[in-house]
Amino acid sequence: MATILVVDDRPTNREFLVTLFGYANHRCLEAKDGAEALTLARSERPDLIVTDLLMPTMDGHEFVQHLRSDPALAAMKVIFYSATYTVPEARAMAEDCGVRTVLPKPSDPEVILDAVNREMGLVSPTAPRPHPRMETVDLTHALEATANVDPSLEAAITDLRSTAHLLEEIAQGGEALVGKHGELRPLSERLSANLARLRKATSRRVAIDDLCVRLLSERHPAPMIELFTHAAGKILDAPRASVCVLDGREEQIVHLTARGGLDPLALRAAALDRSSLPGSLLLAREPVRISTNRRLRTPSPPEAFGDGSFLGLAIRTGSQLHGWICLGRAANEADFDAEEERIARSLAARLAVVYENAMLYDTVQRHAARLQAATGERERSRARVIESEQRFRQIAESIKEVFWLTDPAKNEMLYISPAYEEIWGRRAESLYTSPRGWLEAIHPDDQARVAHAIETRQREGTYDEEYRIIRPDGSVRWISDKAFPVVDAAGAVDRLAGVAEDITARREAQAEVSRINRALTMLSNCNEALIRAEMEESLLDSICRIAVEKGGYRSARVGFARHDDRKSIEILAHAGHFPDFLHQMPLSWATDRADGHGPASRAIQSGEPVLVGSLAEEPELRERERDIRAADLGPAIYLPLKDGQGAFGILALQAPSGIRVGEDEIRLLVELADDLAFGITSIRARKDRERAEAALAASLKEKEALLREVHHRVKNNMQVITSLLRLESNRLDHPITRSVLRDMQNRIQAMAALHETLYRSGNFAQVDLADYLRRVVAHLKRSLVPTPGQISFLLELEPIIVDLDRAIPCGLVLNELASNSVKHAFPEGRLGEVWIDLRRVDPATVGLSVRDNGAGLPADWEARVERSLGVQLVTDLARQLGGRLAIGPDARFEITFPAEFQTRPALPRV
Secondary structure (H helix, E strand, C coil): CCEEEEECCCHHHHHHHHHHHHHCCCEEEEECCHHHHHHHHHHHCCCEEEECCCCCCCCHHHHHHHHHHCCCCCCCEEEEEEEHHHHHHHHHHHHHHCCCEEEEECCCHHHHHHHHHHHHCCCCCCCCCCCCCCCCCCHHHHHHHHHCCCCCCHHHHHHHHHHHHHHHHHHCCHHHHCCCHHHHHHHHHHHHHHHHHHHHHHHHHHHHHHHHHHHHHCCCHHHHHHHHHHHHHHHCCCCEEEEEEECCCCCCEEEEEEECCCCHHHHHHHCCCCCCCCHHHHCCCCCEEECCCCCCCCCCCCHHHCCCCEEEEEEEECCEEEEEEEEECCCCCCCCCHHHHHHHHHHHHHHHHHHHHHHHHHHHHHHHHHHHHHHCHHHHHHHHHHHHHHHHHHHHHHCCCEEEEEECCCCEEEEECCHHHHHHCCCCCHHHHCCCHHHHHECHHHHHHHHHHHHHHCCCCCCEEEEEEECCCCCEEEEEEEEEEEECCCCCEEEEEEEEEECHHHHHHHHHHHHHHHHHHHHHHHHHHHHHCCCHHHHHHHHHHHHHHCCCCCEEEEEEECCCCCCEEEEEEEEECCCHHHHCCCCECCCCCHHHCCHHHHHHHHCCCEEECCHHHCHHHHHHHHHHHHCCCCCEEEEEEEECCEEEEEEEEECCCCCCCCHHHHHHHHHHHHHHHHHHHHHHHHHHHHHHHHHHHHHHHHHHHHHHHHHHHHHHHHHHHHHHHHHHHHHCCCHHHHHHHHHHHHHHHHHHHHHHHHHHHCCCCEEEHHHHHHHHHHHHHHHHCCCCCCEEEEEEECCEEEEHHHHHHHHHHHHHHHHHHHHHCCHHHCCEEEEEEEEEEECCEEEEEEEECCCCCCCCHHHHHCCCHHHHHHHHHHHHCCCEEEECCCCCEEEEEECCCCECCCCCCC
């Protein structure tokens, strides 16, 4: 067992080495910088020192220099354990101070133990298995892993699928949804909204890529953290965002940013508190995601983030802890989901790597200056060149893009990163002997364009091309290639640096989104056509035309399954280009016929869409295979048109050659077919309904004419009766009998006036009571007031609509009361006035009153009431109306009765 002193400013690094050496039965001491290590070395005299180089206060090189200058400590064995980026500098420093072993950080446990055993002259034991707490990570692999960010479009596609399923359910509603085709517009708008979701997911991917490029170009930590905080909040739709970065000892805050109204002082106070958020994120191995509804969760977001949803995680690279990231949303906003958590984890990993590179860059710059001072100007210059080259190689070889560097004057390839072999499928060494060999892999259709851009735009710094390459296995990939000129002190172009990225997946996604967009546009236009369609023939023509013009299909056809002897499929509409020999071929959906086994028949029989990759592969078309291939036809899809009884036709679409029809596109096309079938059945149902309504309207018109004639004849018959009564009264000399006959004439005339009113209005169910009573009063003036101007009738009639059952009693009541006033209130030719008032007493009650300024009621009026036929008749009529009669002392007679009525603007007084 030996005593080993571990010197490192990061606690996690020290923990790893102490655990490893303890597992090998060594006694360990710990120091967080060179000054503390020098004190321990003098007091404990360890057998071996394993020290980092880049540390605050006193770094590893200066610490070993102090050891070597102390005779008591000069022979102490030392191992440099430094970051991969600084290994060349570490070796130079090791030679300068007599250190034999330099280990890159991180290294495998076996490698570290073997180095320790060699330094101490021990036999290397069987390599122990790593302790469960040990964690090693390859920084190159970590960079590659963090580069693979894929903000999946699955959520938007799933919503499009659910919307398509909803439209299928609506379309399968059958006749119950007839006339509701207008409801398809909101669903179409919902599909358009889902398109916005797809664009948002694509924008997020572009924003992440742009952030990565900008982070790589930023050397200074402070603006880098500010840039990352702002971009992460935008990418993850988090209004509140904060990032905290610690020093190498994980004890002090180096940078803390806060956006969205967050209080930096409050966050700084809790940033290192491991017992609560956000400080507890430093101990968390997994992100902490808190929803707005936290009834089943114990943690709560920091007070500065409010009551909304919260997402927080640590910033790490392997075992290295750099700080934490916190994101927050308001309570009325959506919670963070698993996909956003994954994106946040990836962004944190990228930030950790880039931030560590920036810190290493600053630190290496400082140590390079010390090395220059120790070894002279030439050695310092050489160290800077080596440092720059190594850093460039490490960065270039750690990411998936191809970095290249050329000397345009000598037509020489100075550097090509290993990713070239992965993307081009060719050896990188071949470009050092043939610098323009990579051009040979470019697709023939793109070679001339790219060669011209190289000659004209690379030196100007505007070279930015996308082209296709053909790999040795025949596969095609899309490349995005950019170049940047590097000028010398005189301003001349000395080098050309560039980066080439494989964008095949992006182009394929763009193509898929483009086809889905076209399908959505086609579906939206078809829905508009369905809404506007009046005739079935024009609808079918419109759908076929839209499929070709908006959907990008070469041809579209609609056919109906006939129930004739051969069960033929009749093509009723078509658009686009389709070979004549195929267009003229008879189609059948009969399974017992030779021509009834094609894709159209299978779609009708099964009720499911049928996708045909190539028509030449269909058995019944084998003899026309040459013609089909010459026509350069792409895949075809046959979609059944279904109603409640099954499939009654097909919608056949022919895609262009070289196009792949995906599942999402097929789902949208199925939705289109269901919408078309619904539109066809709706038009047919509407036509049937229109025919039925026309027949009903004709019948109603006939009945109205008949009813009008009935009222006209009733009125005429009543006129005949009143004329007979008038003739009969003229023949009689008895005054009482003549008075009775005259009263009968007036009553009959009051009823005849109602039929006259109905006949003129054309409404045989209801009557305007004011208009009707006006006619009754006009007749009374003619029949009861022989001398014009002797008696005036003053009318105040509110327009009230009543049914016939209430109109006739009201007319008879008015006739009796007005006749009574004329006959008894103005004896011996006395002048006077009769007031007739019709009004609404309250919303449910109507009042009709008659009063005069005549002689008034006689003294024995109450005795006469029981013997008066007129009063008894008015009382009975009031009871028939469901109302009551009230008689006032001023000869005012009023009946009030309930009535359902409608009001119009008040009529003027007459």
